[in-house]
Amino acid sequence: MNHDQLRELLDLDLDLEALAGAPGPGALPAVEPVESLLAPAERARLHEHLAGCADCRQERESLRRVHAQLAATVVPPREGFSGEVMRALVPAPWEARAVAVWRWPFAMLLALGGLAAILLGGAAADLEPRAGSFDAFVALARLLESAALAGAGLLGASWQGLGSGLAQWLAASKTHLAGAGLLLLALNLLFLRLLRPSSRNAEARKSR
Structure with a gap:
């Protein structure tokens, strides 16, 4: 696996950290275990490469800042919005009445x-x-x-x-x-x- 391929896996590794609730900027709330975006062997190889490559470490920090900015732009829906949407939906003709x-x-x-x-x-x-x-x-x-x-x-x-x-x-x-x-x-x-x-x-x- 060459240097460019390892860089492509870097973004996937950051996504996996966010899903796992890893600490750091842009981290998402912890969720149930999901199917790994990277195989354990690929992730170990990536971390080994990061330990000896300053450019990739710098790129990882840059990607983390991007993740943090994206997470900060998420606007939570206002209270009661889900209920308003559900009440506005027209029931299907075959839907049984309550x-x-x-x-x-x-x-x-x-x-x-x-x-x-x-x-x-x-x-x-x-x-x-x-x-x-x-x-x-x-x-x-x-x-x-x-x-x-x-x-x-x-x-x-x-x-x-x-x-x-x-x-x-x-x-x-x-x-x-x-x-x-x-x-x-x-x-x-x-x-x-x-x-x-x-x-x-x-x-x-x-x-x-």
Whole structure:
């Protein structure tokens, strides 16, 4: 290995010192061991050459000063910069939504399911006033099953009868009417809540 080749290895040796956290100007914080930039035999030969070559030692000091100047020009990012970048990124369409996004819609859906069950139970009770709550749901399920088996005509008639019973139930009390209005309002809020992330992503794309 000639003199010029040893000089080429000098910069690699300084890089290895910086990665190892060696003391001196331009040294980087110590990191986990990395694959050596120089083979042990090459590094030993380089250090042996430096011991007897004043020119190469001078060049090494010059390179160390360059490393120190480069390290001094590194500008650390401001606090919170990484979080700002991550929040500005538009999620991919196939990216699963976080659990927190679905928490409130799921809770609202459960509440709406309970309210709908109460409303349908009241309507079914008006269709069969003497039947209990459980019997009313069973009768309603059988009615829908019979309608599906009988065909589209009977299905339409069954829904018409169910709608008539529901209309009578709503007209019987202002409380029933208020409950139905609350159900419709909650459904609209749930729909808007589910569309909200998509709207935010669309605005982020337009701003770009």
